[in-house]
Amino acid sequence: MPTIRDIARLAGVSVATVSRIINHSGKVRPETEKKVKQIIQETHYQPNQVARTLYQKRSKMIGIVVPNLNNTFYAQVIDGIQSVLQKNNYSALISFSTSSDGSKYLEAIDNFKNNNVDGIITSAFTPPANWNPTTPLVMYDSADIQDKIVRISSDNSKGGQESVKLIAKNVKKVLVQHWPLSLPTIRERVEAILKELNRQNIAYVLEEVSESDPYLAAQQALNKRNTFDAIITVNDPYAAEIIKEAKRRGVNIPKDFQLVGYDNNILCEYTDPTLSTIDQQPHLIGQTAATRLFKMMAGDTSTNNDIINVIPIKRNSTY
Amino acid sequence: MPTIRDIARLAGVSVATVSRIINHSGKVRPETEKKVKQIIQETHYQPNQVARTLYQKRSKMIGIVVPNLNNTFYAQVIDGIQSVLQKNNYSALISFSTSSDGSKYLEAIDNFKNNNVDGIITSAFTPPANWNPTTPLVMYDSADIQDKIVRISSDNSKGGQESVKLIAKNVKKVLVQHWPLSLPTIRERVEAILKELNRQNIAYVLEEVSESDPYLAAQQALNKRNTFDAIITVNDPYAAEIIKEAKRRGVNIPKDFQLVGYDNNILCEYTDPTLSTIDQQPHLIGQTAATRLFKMMAGDTSTNNDIINVIPIKRNSTY
Incomplete structure (x- = not known):
């Protein structure tokens, strides 16, 4: 050579x-x-x-941190990022952060810097106070927090509100299953759910469920099924598990209770009944994150966040 | 600094x-x-x-070519590769080959070499005759072809045979839907299906279906549904689409016909009925590919292929 x-x-x-x-x-x-x-x-x-x-001083590589790929939400975000990288002749260096531990994220980001990436796109984590990423960096799947970090947020408030609207017909009391409210995106969504339920004078009960065990969460929901006539749950795999457990117990959805998921996962089309949900447009989230990063790499210094619209999808698990 | x-x-x-x-x-x-x-x-x-x-002369980076991440099969392969990279303190440079065009793969591999990756793991493609990758390279999702390339193959022959065994009870005639037989992995699987059907004296009809349109394939199957009492189809999304279309037409699975998919996609657990299928162990495929690559990087020059076992999963779409 x-x-x-x-x-x-x-x-x-x-x-x-x-x-x-x-x-x-x-x-x-x-x-x-x-x-x-x-x-x-x-x-x-x-x-x-x-x-x-x-x-x-240009590697034409972008570093991407992703929690995991088994969740199709993240796979679609990566797909969206990739569509922009390809157009710009960039490669993706990918790191999987299997832990929500902030230090794991900082480690992955340091490793990217050692590889001289030109920019970084990471899923949300809580950095130390006054943290300053010296490389252009965009955070996705983040809450709409106002600081110096450029964040791509899903419209979690609208998502929460639309979840309620999907089950609002003929409903008296709603079970709201959620992950810990210490997670900023969950807090945004749940606050909007409660606000809309209050506005419509619908009673509710809140239940925090395991972050790793949809089966257990489905058991918990079905065990007290006579106390509500609708469930808003954390995401589509959790809702699919409820559909499965309801069938096992001879409970009819939506007749006995309505059900709404979150994400518009591929599952929604194939469960029986099909699942009403909220689409976060993950491909668009990825595209927006990458487009924004290229702007920053070209010198743009604005730090406002981008809010991505969510779309309610009505299927047969709600009236 | x-x-x-x-x-x-x-x-x-x-x-x-x-x-x-x-x-x-x-x-x-x-x-x-x-x-x-x-x-x-x-x-x-x-x-x-x-x-x-x-x-x-060591970048501690591996290049990975993957067709797409929307298919959870590939997401799980990557997850398996990643588990080995992490232990060895390696990073993953990922390229998405959206086309089955061999030249796109060669382009991605050249790009990896320019980034001085220490090794490459790529999904299967047909390279030019006498092609010699100058960097250690392993091919996954490949047929068991004997040449100088190290291939990680799923046991497609056993997969085909086990598909037949899943639907063999009380069956007279089977519809076998497949992608083009010019794809070596498909050819391996379909040959084994036909061999087992012949061995058991079961009649069949072969039907090539679109590689991109499971909905159309489901229509084709249901339109001639009185001519068979079991379907072996290309993969789980195709089978899920058949379940959906059968429900729409008031056809009962497995009473009117049995159905078997392929891959053990997350969908299988949530369709109604749940779906019998063949698990290719994609996580193990990824782990094996990465382990083999590290051996090659350490000087191993053997070129035999690794065959990964498949596991039949019996659920409610078959007797």
């Missing part, structure tokens, strides 16, 4: 001149450029990306 | 000595090592991964 030095020697020019031609940066005489390009072609020279990084 | 030169100057040693200490390579006097480590700690020096790559 020829090196950049070989090309320079064969063309009778300096290494810096070859570099300028490869990287389309700085002025070079047209005759020189033509000559160098011809030699590059003849020798099948391939510029080494790592060496180019040291020259250019 | 201090550089490696600063550390060397402060410690009164050469840059090469600092490098040896950082990279745990070569001998250094214990007193020198202690002194340099102390200075590294005091100055909060972080070795730059890109610069280390040029020194060490």
